[in-house]
Amino acid sequence: MTQIRPSRSNASIRQATNHIVTAISILSTIVVLVPLIAILFYLIYKGASSLNLAFFTHTPKPVGESGGGMANSIVGSSLVLLVASLMGIPIGIAGGVYLSEYGSGTWMGAIIRFTADVLNGVPSIVMGIAGYALIVVHQHHFSALAGGVTLSIMMIPTVTRTTEEMLRTVPNSLREAAYGLGVPRWRTVLSISLRSAAPGIITGCMLAFARVAGETAPLLFTAFGSNFWPHSLNEPIAALPLQIFVYALSPYDEWHRLAWAGSLVLITLIMLSVGLVRYVTSRGQLKGGM
Amino acid sequence: MGVGIEVVDLNAWYGVTHTLKDITLNIPPNSATALIGPSGCGKSTFVRCLNRMHETNPAARATGTVKVGDRDIYRDASPVEIRRRIGMVFQRPNPFPTMSIYDNVASGLKLNGFRNRKVLDEVVERSLKQSALWEEVKDDLKKKSGASLSGGQQQRLCIARALAVDPEVLLMDEPASALDPVSTSKIEDLIFNLKNEYTIVIVTHNMQQAARVAENTGFFLMGQLVEFTSTNVIFTKPKDKRTEDYITGRFG
């Protein structure tokens, strides 16, 4: 008979292993957190001094003039992201629903899944060029709409794949419970599957949103940027990442400071919007529910 | 009121596997009918054919006639319509975790577009009383999620949910196999009370349970209905040797 009971020396080895693994995971957590906190503090250090009311209310001033702000970029980014989300999230979720509830195991489903994965890996600059070639060239001008559509295409694969994965975690027993009550399939998908997977799907949408919110390259070729207040979605529009990009590349110290401030505002806005969505969707949850 | 179920030459397949072979039987109304047999014998497939749940699996197929009351459910009606008339309770309690206790019970009506608050309130109360859960949950109806209840309570919640759409038949697929003995006996008491109003078909692995709750019992083996007769006959003097071997534990 081989010895299968743990001996004393084994026990000490196992305890040591336990401590090591715990230490490694704590260390990893720190490694993840440090850059985020460092970036945040550095941005505050560099950019906070340039933040004032004018930053949030004025459009940029020409070189040499002091003052001016990025108000048009904040509004522009919001509009472009709104367009992207309004297009990307519904299409993405619909795609995920198809993959999980209808198309699993079909060749159609396989093609869509493959396409989504490839799309996810396409460099953002390529997406920008594609947006330029497919929309801007045909419209003969840059526009907020073109920017939004391009970003939405970048959101779709992430939303689709997370929606699919999240729907797959919904136990089949819940669908059967609904079928058993004589609930039609479409209603089951909407009210049971999607409803149960909602927290995960929202996380996926937030991930996709946060990712495209900071994208610069696709907007260079589509939204282009502007120094003025936007009047319609059908004209070139300013966006925070674009403005940061332009200011950061400029030779002027004043603009560099504004770029830092813009970065700080961008990150804060992303954090705020993600936090807000989380807060709103977590309200109305029941005791003991998911 | 419950209605009888008449099954003639029912055959079912999963892919190429022939899981039910020429099943013919009559389930009398307003009684409990138990189906027993070893795992994989087809008894679960059989009840899933009774409300066309079987066909929700794309690889599944069924032929034959199933008449519930005077309607042939495979010819005269849509699956969705059939499932409203034939309630189903599953092995593992499966309340909707995102819904309150109230919404769980009302879900069958609400998800089918029924919105009258007053009627919903009445139906929820009646169903919860029928499933003997009302006293335990009446104060938390809209506060607590269905998933916050204990396993036994969850299963009674699922029974209430099935009763709320006012079915004629209640199919139960091993409804107590995941429950402790106290919860199990509550479910069995429910079955005893409910069969005055519904026709109950219960699949069970627990032969004593079949003996306790059912008037008639069917023994399935390898996709065939070996014997179907009064429960007391099955458990005291079964006619078929295979039934005898199974229920006395001389099987396999």
Place this chain on the structure above:
Amino acid sequence: MRVKFHKNLDELKERLLVMAGLAEQAVQRSIEAYRTRDLSLCDLVFQSEPAINRFEREVDQMALDLLAMEQPMAVDLRFLYAVLRINADLERVGDQAVNIAARVQEMTAQASAELPVDIPKLANLSSAMVRKSLQSLIEANSEMAHSVLAMDDEVDAMNSDAFHAITELVQRKPDLAPQALNALIIARNLERVGDHATNIAEDVIFWVEGADVRHSSDSRSEKRDVEETS
């Protein structure tokens, strides 16, 4: 497979058969005592009674335990039910032996007389019924058990003949009444032994076939039903 349960059932059957042996032996000895007027045999019969009673309680307890803990079904349930009934019958057979032995004790004090009852023949017949019913239990042989039922009529007839012969004798020779009545009671006791054997056979049939043949005028037809369907 329920190995432990089926082993326990076998043990129970063995215990019942040991008890059956004791009861049968007691009847044999009481009849031997009748033939030989050997009072020591009567004592042996009296001594065996507590042992038989102890066995009865033991078998009852074992059967009850198995009913409570194993929830037997079908053939096993019928077996335990039959065991409980057979157990009671065997205890009664033992009692009959004691009754016979008591009569024999009394008769040895009385003047011996030529009586018109063939007690040994009656005893052979009822003992044969007991043995056969037990053999059918051992072999789970319902065919054999059915043949026991047929034998009962003969025992009943002999007992009835004895009654008439004794009545006639007592009317003719009233001074022989004590001996004659003792012999009649022994005949009656043996007839009861036959009845218990009949009961045992019926229980064996119930166990094996699942058919209740008690008090049925035509037990054959019921048996045919069972055969057709199995």
